[in-house]
Amino acid sequence: MTQPELPARYRAFHSAGGALLYSALGAAWALLGVLEMRPVGMPEVAVALGLATGLLLILSVRGMQRANAVEEEAASPEASRERGLRGARTHWVFRVQAMLITAASAALVLTNRHAYVAPVTALIVGLHFVAMSSIHRTPGEGLMGAAIALAALATVLWVPGIPSIHRNPMNLAAGFGTALILWAGAAATLLQQRQASEPELPPQR
Incomplete structure (x- = not known):
């Protein structure tokens, strides 16, 4: 069954909002890696990551401004229903993600496997984006989620962990890797949105 096409303004806002979310989440994960590096590489690494985050956030806000300039369209009843379904499924995915992270973190702490908290959380976050991509028909988001999940699995398999949750190489790998x-997903989303917003040139004779 063919899915109804959602209004261009909605799609543009969704892309820019997604890039804003990826940028902010990337900053939080990078902070985890920076904290593990102390005092090595400070403050140079922190400044570089701060600049990268700031640039992506600024570009995401500009993407929101471009989306705001898109002409408002009246959504068809089918498109309105589709938006409602996507919203309900998105909330369900967020609730499941929160429950999984809470349960997994508690189990790891209770079994004295603190080192695995960060990569297991990253794995759940990656699977979250894979699920979101199927809801919103965004293959790029699914690719990003799969990359996060695979990087988390690689961290668990090949990066040595230590009992403490601090000074843990797994935090470093999961933090910077995620x-x-x-951030790559944010940049790709913004580039795609910008290309989609550019007017088509008339064919040359």
Whole structure:
């Protein structure tokens, strides 16, 4: 069954909002990696990551401004229903993600496996984006989520962990790895939105 096409303004806002979310989440994960590096590489690494985050946030806000300039369209009843379904499914995915992260973190702490909290959380976050991509028909988001999940699995398998949740190489790998993938996803989303918003040139004779 063919899905109804949602209004261009809605799609533009969704893309810019997604990029804004990826940028902010990437900053949070990068902060985890920076905290593990102390005092090595400070403050140079922190400044560089701050600049990268600031640039992506500014570009995301500009993307929101471009979306605001898109002409408002009246949504068809089918498109309105589709938006409602997507919203309900999105809220369900967020609730499941929160429950999984809480349960997994509690189980790891209770079994004295603190080192695995960050990569397991990253794995759940990656699967969250895979689920979101199927809801919103955004293959790029699914690719980003799969990359985060695979990086988290690689961290669990090949990066040595220590009992403490602090000074843990897994935090370093999961933090910077997830941040870089999220930022790459934000940049790709903004580039795609910008290309979609450019007017088509008339064919040359």
